[in-house]
Amino acid sequence: MNLFCAGYDSLLRTFQYLKVQELLRAARVCKMWRDLAAHPSLWKTVRMKNSQVTDWDGLADTLQRRGTQHLDLRKMLIACESDNIWKKFLTVIPRVSSLLKLELCRCPVSVVEEVIKTCPQLEVFSAMSIKCESLTLESIGNLRRCQELRLKAISGMSLQQDLTPLQDLKHLTHLTSVKELGKKKIDVIQSLTNLETLELGECSDFPDKFGTIVLINLNKLECLRLEKGQGSCCTFDILEGVSKLQNLNQMELVNFDVKNGFDKCLANCKNIKRLLIIPTYISQSATSNNMVLGSVTELSDNLTHFIWGVALELLRVTELFINQFNLMNKQITGDSIPVLKPVPLRLISDENENQKEADDKQQPHQTGLQVDILPLPQLQKLLLTALCKTRVKISKIPFHATWRQSIKPSMKKLNLSKILDCKVFISL
Structure with missing residues (x-):
């Protein structure tokens, strides 16, 4: 019996x-x-x-009979007549009342x-490859049990x-948004106090x-992601x-545009432990890197x-x-970025200082250069030291x-046993 149970368990895992x-x-x-x-x-x-699904009726009946809670259609093979497939899908999917999580492909x-x-019973709904330029959320209040909503268009x-209809979803904890939100009553977000x-x-x-009137009301907020903070964005x-x-x-x-004063404002955010920054480098990139x-x-005492x-x-x-300033004689190799002098964190040893003086003698026309060039390995070393x-x-x-970059769960060292009660995403 022990051998039989072990074989049964092994097959089940397989x-x-x-x-x-x-x-x-x-x-x-x-x-x-069987x-x-x-x-x-x-x-x-x-x-x-x-x-590839050839019988949607059969699949829906099987899912309902087996009590399926999560249906993932991502990277599903779709025939040329995709319109007919989606019409059939929409007729059968409401029959799967056990379904709580649905992830759609394109x-x-x-x-x-x-x-x-x-499908008002859905707690998680994801569609990350929608073929459209605009979306209406007038019926979003129908998903009162929804915990996670991810909507993203291809282009x-x-x-x-x-955003007024979002007020009907009282238990939102995760929200991602779309373009031109400033014109969509963005202040509605302050009522989503469970975010x-x-x-x-x-x-x-x-x-x-926005920061001191709307954002400040979200007392449960743990993670914040902001994109395209450019131009007249109220960054400070x-x-x-x-x-x-x-x-x-x-x-x-x-x-994000890294403007003058950005460094002082960010330095006040002592509560931040995990930080991702992708600056825009339209002009004054050396100044941006310095800040x-x-x-x-x-933030060295807080950042993990x-x-x-x-x-x-x-x-x-x-x-x-x-190449323009002939800096290759200074043995600058590999990918590098410009940083306005004096470079924060810069620790120059006596040997490096002597080399710097020798280089300046060989290239007197660069003495007045106000920008230092840091190879990425050296930048990494400076950051690790500080x-x-x-x-x-x-x-x-x-x-x-750049919009695809984020702090991965593996880097955050998430506790996998922690289950979030409510999540909602509406993505760009």
């Missing part, structure tokens, strides 16, 4: 790696395999990756809007109406007091609000994780700068991919 079609075929082998293939643990989550916006109307997306994670898209059109006001949120410990600033270095130095995103475009421009308690990472990324 069956977890089978696709739906493979699982159904395995059920025809014998009675024991019972194994019907085990509830195997049907709690159904993933259709690299699979689909039209009409599919998303119809699922919101017909960017805006809302047809404002634990807030991710915002284009911040440049936010009201001047946002950072002031961040500094007063005691539970906030993770912040991601993606494509980023200066600000993280002030720091990621600095450097655009590949900046590295190319710096290489041209090096942030001895911090895990430091410098990421080289193309500008068009």
Whole structure:
């Protein structure tokens, strides 16, 4: 009996790696395999990756009979007649009343809007590849049990109406937003007092007091992600609000203008433990890098994780700068960034100082240069020396991919046993 139980358990674990079609075929082998293939643990989550559905009615009946709670259609194979497939999908999916989590693959916006109307039991709904430019959330109040809502368009997306309908979702803890939020009654967010994670898209059109009037009311906020803080963005006001949120410990600033005074405002955010910064390098990149270095130095006692995103475009421009001023004689090799002098964290040994003086004698025309060039390995070393308690990472990324960067769960050392009660995402 012990051997039999061990074999049964081994087979059950093996069956977890089978696709739906493979699982159904395995059920025809014998009675024991049929019972194994019907085990509830195997049907709690159904993933259709690299699979094609030819019978939606049969799939829906099977999911309902097995009590499936999570259906993942990401990377599902879709035939050429995709419109007919989605029409059939919308007719059968409401029948799966046991379904609590639904993740869609690339689909039209009409599919998303119809699922919101017909599947009120959903607690998690994700559609990260919507084929549209605009979306209506007028029926979002139908998902009163929704804990996690992730909506993202292939080429960017805006809302047809404002954010007022979100007020009906009282238990939101995670929210990501879309374009032009400043015109969509962004102040509604302050009523979502249960928010634990807030991710915002284009911040440049936010009201001047967004940080100290709206953001400051989110006392449960733990993670904050802001994107496209450019132009007239109220960056300093946002950072002031961040500094007063005691539970906030993770912040991601993606494509943000690092203006004069940025370093002082960020240095006040002593509550931040995990920080991601990807500055925009339109002009004065050396000054921006100087302020980023200066600000993280002030947070050395608090930071546990720091990621600095450097655009590949900046590295190319710096290489041209090096060639223009003939700095290759100073043994500057590899990818480098410019930093305005004096460089924060810079620790020059006697040997390096002597080498610097020798270089200046050989190249007198560079003596008055106000910018220092730091190779990325040297920058990493400086950061590790100053942030001895911090895990430091410098990421080289193309500008068009900056929005994909984030602090990975593995880097955050998340407690996997912690289950978040409510999560909501509405992504760009």
